[in-house]
Amino acid sequence: MAPSISDLKDALSAPAAYPHDPDRIDFEQTHISLVALVPPRVYKIKKPVSLKYLDFSTLERRRHFCEQEVRLNRRLAPDTYEGVVPIVDTDDGLRVDGAPDAGPVVEVAVAMRYLDPDQFLEARLARGAASAAEIDRVARTLCAFYESRPSTPEVAEAGRIDRLRAVTEGNFAEAEGHVGHLLSRPAHEALRFYADRFYDQHAARLHRRRAGGCIVEGHGDLRLEHVHLTDDRVAIFDCVEFNDEFRHLDVANDVAFLAMDLDRKGRPDLARRFVDRMAEGLDDPGLHAVIPFYKSQRAQVRGKVHGLRAATEEISAAEQDRSRAQARHYYQLALHYAVAGAGPLVVVVMGRPGTGKSTQAEAVARALGWPHLASDRIRKTHAGIPLHERPDAATRKRLYADRTTEATYATLRTRALERARRHQSTVLDATFSREAQRDGLRADLRAADVPYVFVEVTAGDAALKKRLRERSAEDATASDARATDFEMLTDRYEAPNALEDPRHVRIGTEGAPEQTTLDILKTLIRLAD
The missing domain is CATH 3.40.50.300 (P-loop containing nucleotide triphosphate hydrolases)
Structure with missing residues (x-):
């Protein structure tokens, strides 16, 4: 029987649980994962949860999606993802990457190389070290990535209007529980009105983008905290592995996520530059017309995710409060894009x-x-x-x-x-x-x-x-x-x-x-x- 997340965290708080006896152990949690940061390694464990958009309910499924995570993320971060390792229940307790004959495998984890936290794009922005040149490097990396993976008929299905509407409606349904404490009823209904209006008015444009090869197997979670920069490389990791529909998307949807994050951090100038460089690099002048909508959608999804995280019992009350505050901010940002586009207004x-x-x-x-x-x-x-x-x-x-x-x-x-x-x-x-x-x-x-x-x-x-x-x-x-x-x-x-x-x-x-x-x-x- 798999240990609970609480028991797993307790067991992995001991240095002896790891093959390299780390000097320090830190944990991060979302509503779907537990991450142990033990330099020079990171181990990411999927929680045994089943939601509308993912199913990690069995060890076999968690192993499968760990393997998917490694395979997919090696596309943009080949040196970061080392593989999938077992967590073994030995006579001396749980051991990460333990010997197969030491006991039963009770869990699995993705093993990653620990990255310098100061070099994530989010951290660089926070200390004023991110430059236009670095944004250009990220754009060039992504343009090369998208161009190397042309659309296919299967992937392009994700760009159908009915599929897009279904995903959007699913997000509204999940956000319904947040109405009244994370966003108001008028805000929720206005966002729904905006989405319906956009799909009605821009159906032909979205069809042209689908027919023109703009629907790709992208990243799906392109945020500042997932972009790592060094002098010689750009590593973009933690893509969506658990649901193909979240990864099969209009390239504008991926681009909008990072642009939204730059807006959120008070750098709309870098957001505009990033979108401009992506449109130029992909020869996609129509990109700009759909970016505000996808920014709004991305902000709404982040609001939903933080709202779900706030309801997670495994995190502290202070973390729950922070997640609620972040959820409110993201929902506000989603509505901002609906009424003001890139702003200001x-x-x-x-x-x-x-x-x-x-x-x-x-x-x-x-x-x-x-x-x-x-x-x-x-x-x-x-x-x-x-x-x-x-x-x-x-x-x-x-x-x-x-x-x-x-x-x-x-x-x-x-x-x-x-x-x-x-x-x-x-x-x-x-x-x-x-x-x-x-x-x-x-x-x-x-x-x-x-x-x-x-x-x-x-x-x-x-x-x-x-x-x-x-x-x-x-x-x-x-x-x-x-x-x-x-x-x-x-x-x-x-x-x-x-x-x-x-x-x-x-x-x-x-x-x-x-x-x-x-x-x-x-x-x-x-x-x-």
């Missing part, structure tokens, strides 16, 4: 007081992982007034004087532009009641070539008055507008007209708040086309 949520604009701006910003810059917060912070305190009438008069309002809106514009220059997106939250305020922001964004959308949230007068009356009874609200201010605020509001800006949309807020958030996200996705 400035979303301006505007409208009369009481329309729910701050509620919606906050919900949209949280779903996307973008900062929520609110005029109420900026105005009161500059004045030194607690956010949820409603000042007296004299103070309010100064607080909402034209000069103070102009300074508040100037701060909103400045912060949005500063972030856009760093290729970062923002949600702005203010009434923008004057056409001049909207014109000023538009002019600045256009001059900087930054895409934007004005989302005007609306509600009928009766609903507005009711909300403002309810607000009067609340303590914790940043806005100072109340029911007694309704007529004055309505008179001041210069509603945008249809000719003012094609990047202006109206969304009603009299339905359920989550439905309004979904309506906004769907609108942003449509405008991103």
Whole structure:
């Protein structure tokens, strides 16, 4: 009988369990594997799990997929993968690569050469040592790899629209359990809307890519932590061995994974360079058109994986918390690509007081992982007034004087532009009641070539008055507008007209708040086309 993962880890914590008596032993875990790092070796053990997309339930199956892992990964990391070794239950305990006659084989492991952790592309990025030249080296290695493995009819089947939709739907089904704590219902449904819309609108393009040989037997898990660089070689390891469908894919899908990881690490410049070099090296100008979609898909899958890892009992509570935080970030990134492509984008949520604009701006910003810059917060912070305190009438008069309002809106514009220059997106939250305020922001964004959308949230007068009356009874609200201010605020509001800006949309807020958030996200996705 195979030992449990917990018992296996305990047994492999002893140096005597290894053939080379290591000086130190470290472990890493995912929801499907246990990895023992024992320099100068690494041993990777598959957990006895059976999921929708893999089956490691028996020792025979784990041995088979260990052999697959070695064979497939020797394509891009020939010097790293040494082979498959037994774990033997001897009289003295478990022994990795033990003698066949010393006892029964209770488990198997992939034996690998230990690689300097400082030379992984992720680590190099973290310390600012990754360069454009290194990205070019990775691109050249991958171009040579893809060109040496042309598509076949069997592999090309993975590019059929029905197959793509099935994989995507499977991911949504598995992510359903994360809704409500790792991503919101509107975010989940917006991602589904984006995927369905992409498949509907780009079916012909995807068919051309399949017919043109773009579906290959690729890597399937092309992340920064799987790329290792030395002066004389690029080693790319840990490809997907457990499911052919995850490895048979559009080359753009592989490329998008690494590009997404570069974005995630704050290097969209290197992400763009990598995609450009891959498109040039493969003579694939159509690559760029599908990259944002595949980036979104890859981010969503990583969110799902980290969500599953967070539910793994074998890892510590701190690791579970980190996995949950990573899952949330990946889901936000997936939605970012859906509404902004490669970004950046400035979303301006505007409208009369009481329309729910701050509620919606906050919900949209949280779903996307973008900062929520609110005029109420900026105005009161500059004045030194607690956010949820409603000042007296004299103070309010100064607080909402034209000069103070102009300074508040100037701060909103400045912060949005500063972030856009760093290729970062923002949600702005203010009434923008004057056409001049909207014109000023538009002019600045256009001059900087930054895409934007004005989302005007609306509600009928009766609903507005009711909300403002309810607000009067609340303590914790940043806005100072109340029911007694309704007529004055309505008179001041210069509603945008249809000719003012094609990047202006109206969304009603009299339905359920989550439905309004979904309506906004769907609108942003449509405008991103």
